[in-house]
Amino acid sequence: MSIATTHPAEHHADHHPSGMLRWLTTTNHKDIGTMYLTFSLIMFFVGGAMILAVRAELWQPGLQLMQPEFFNQLIGVHALVMIFAALMPAATGFANWMIPLMIGAPDMALPRLNNWGFWILPPAAILLTLPFTLALMGIGDGAIATGWTFYAPLSVQGGMGVDFAILSVHMLGISSIMGSINIIVTIFNMRAPGMTMMKLPLFAWGWLITAFLLIATLPVLAGAVTMLLTDRHFGTHFFDAAGGGDPILFQHLFWFFGHPEVYILLLPVWGLMPHVLSTFTRKPTYGYKAQVYSFIAIGLLSVVVWAHHFFTVGLPVPALIYFMFSTMLISLPLAVLFFCWIATMWKGAMTFETPMLFAVGFIVLFGIAGLTGLILADVAADAQYHHSYFVVAHFHYALFAGGIMGVMTGVYYWLPKWTGHMYSEKLGKWHFWLTVVSFNLTFIPQFFLGLAGMPRRIPDYALQFAEFNAISTVGAFILGISQLLFAWNIWLCVRGGPKAEGRVWEGAEGLEWELSSPPPHHSWETQPVVK
Amino acid sequence: MSHCVCQGGKHMNTSATRRSLWLARFCASAGLLLSGAAHAEYKFNFPEPVTPIARETLHIHNEFMLVITILFVVVFAIMIYSMVKHRKSVGHQPAKFTGPTGTVQWFWALVPFAILLFIDFILMGIPAVQAIIEMEDTKTRADMVLKVTGMQWKWQYEYPGTDVKFISTMSTPREQISNAEAKGEHYLLEVDNAVVLPVGKKVRILLTSTDVIHTWWVPQFGVKRDAIPGFLRETWVKVEKPGTYRGQCAELCGKDHGFMPVVVHAVPEPEYLAWLEQKKAEAKAAAGGADRTWSRDELMAAGKEAYAKQCVACHQPEGQGMPPAFPALAGSKMVTGPLLGKDGKIIKDSHVDRVLNGKAGTAMQAFRNSMSDVELAAVITYERNSFGNKTGDMIQPAQIKALR
């Protein structure tokens, strides 16, 4: 795989290795960004294949394709892969590629740390999925089967798949922490002269808050899964009532990380949106300061709302009331963001190339996520929604329509910058429409399934749920197959295509657009000065 | 409440025939959808509520859905208007503003904020707080108590103050699940022993579990509460209408999480009391089982029945198990090992110990809590003399009773 990079005539003495060694040892932020993005795309298809198998089983009532134990493994690993091996690496790939370009830095502040941060990921992904293969060989009984949330005591009971998952999560966490340290340090120390914090591009602001959330909450997750490991093998009783512990402690610890995690997945995308909207409306970003303060507010609030993930567990009434109101409070800075996005569009001169299509689709569909999130916060109504398909639909609107479509927006927006070629607009538009239609076909029925009383994480269901499950499965297969168009478009674009200028898009503003497409090897070889 | 799905509103040619054809097709599909919705009743919403909490929850949900639908439509109408009007292709020139300028614009910026605050904290928040307080008030004027214990993968129900205690297991045959037989009407939502509750009485429900977290949920009751091992949780219901109400476990609890339904028969109080008396008599009879000596044949027959109900899910019909999670009983060293110690006491990690006390940290629960003396004696005897095991020994219900 080769991405054309231009080497200026006078080169300093460093010899750049080629082939496999280049990728193993590179400290170049663009190479590392490329590796993160490639890894993410591969894992996206791995996670997607898993859930298509699940939806195939759920096509009709009865067990046709697999036993419940295997079903339970697929759903949990699907989530872990999508969250930790697809979405987060994609966002990190964006950060690596774009932050130095945007702030006028020659590279990330800690280039070797950058390399290590990436190379932890492939072994971590292998660890997560290895138990599937081992089970086929008769070793162990499969991958983790507790869902991605690892709840005790079920996870204490589980087979070696849980241990593999714990180790994998530790490694994934360390990789993210390394990346976050790098991003914080780069943004603080490596900005070009004249770029004050209040001139920092919003994408960088989004990632700055994300990075702080990661370093604050990942240690708590690491602690929780370590305590789980010792409960499993070393005689502790953190989560075992008979030994004086409490299973609910696990839920508190997990979701203390888990809730900020969803904003970790979304903040980079919220930071990206203003760039895309401003470009394709040919208008400056509306409400820069308001958006910065909203990011900070959301970041701070996200850390104090975790218990809304387990309202039915028997929390005391004051806790229920507090967590309900604090959760609803997040709707306010989020509303500010929506307002600013639409105000950026208002009275612009819009064109609808693929990145803009995805941005608009994101705003509408993520809006559904936010609004359904608001009603989920209502403790009384949540008694019906909790752990039903209503929640499954809600978080897929947040994480697919929000997270993944946000990533697709960024890919279409920046591919020409990275590769120097334009992608196929026709393929892009086909991909967009197929994705949006099939996504809604997949998940709207799931809202109704939840309301009708279908619980989550079941491999078989009562007859009244059959119709909507069938529709959802059809949607899912169309959705999955449509993503092949995305992969193909990327492949074609990497290989060739019409030449892309430095300023790829007519309305694009920002330091990154002043460099060639693709940028030179050391990005900013002469540092820019920001007026 | 049914939701009319909006057709895409495509821009058509102005030909009158095409317009009326489109209109006719639209009305037909809308009519079909609405009539379908009417037949299905609550297909697009919660099922019919039969408790005060469920009614309150449905009301809150409907109100909230209306609010967010209005918000969605208004906000995205504005956005779509902008996408149509403010395009380069119709020649619109881009503006340059980056924030509110002047009082009017500040007003437009802050008013949505204020509206949202009002919706969140006043319109929805206050009724929500009232509902929470009502939902959590399990003790005021409670008429009776039901104790629910979640187990992998069944529910145990107890009526404190009486000896009535029974296990409720899914009764859908495995052949239906594996598609060898046609599926019944209440596929996956039927049990052998349903809970019976009196209509019109406030029932305080206590929940716990013997192994992992389960969740007891009956949608028509509007309650969902976790059953947590080692802890007691509470909720309450007051069923207003006689009928049969079905729900499922709602917390992933292992392989048969989808196969442990909840079924409640709500009946008029006299009928409930009669049922309770009958159950008390049955409990007495079962307890008396320990007072006599049972023959080998009786134990084997009862054991086979108990095995089919309690053990077969994991250890399989021929005792072959599903190693490593569920060990085989056929040819097992533990099952064919010594029955009791020379002193007549339980040997640690022996067959009897394992069945009575379970194995901590695994799915093997302590069946002493959920099986009677007769059932325990029978199933132990059965396992020791089936699947190719030929220990030749047997154990009496009276012995089990003494060993407790």
Added chain:
Amino acid sequence: MAPAVSEPFSGDDLARRRAASRRLGWAIGIAVLALYIIGLFFKR
């Protein structure tokens, strides 16, 4: 905090910034590790 606004970083300046970055990086890393280790000692 920044050098003269109108000029790009000099070689020295870049070296200083890189050193500062390394220091900050270690500081954050140690803080994270501390969070993790101290957290393990909290008892309910």
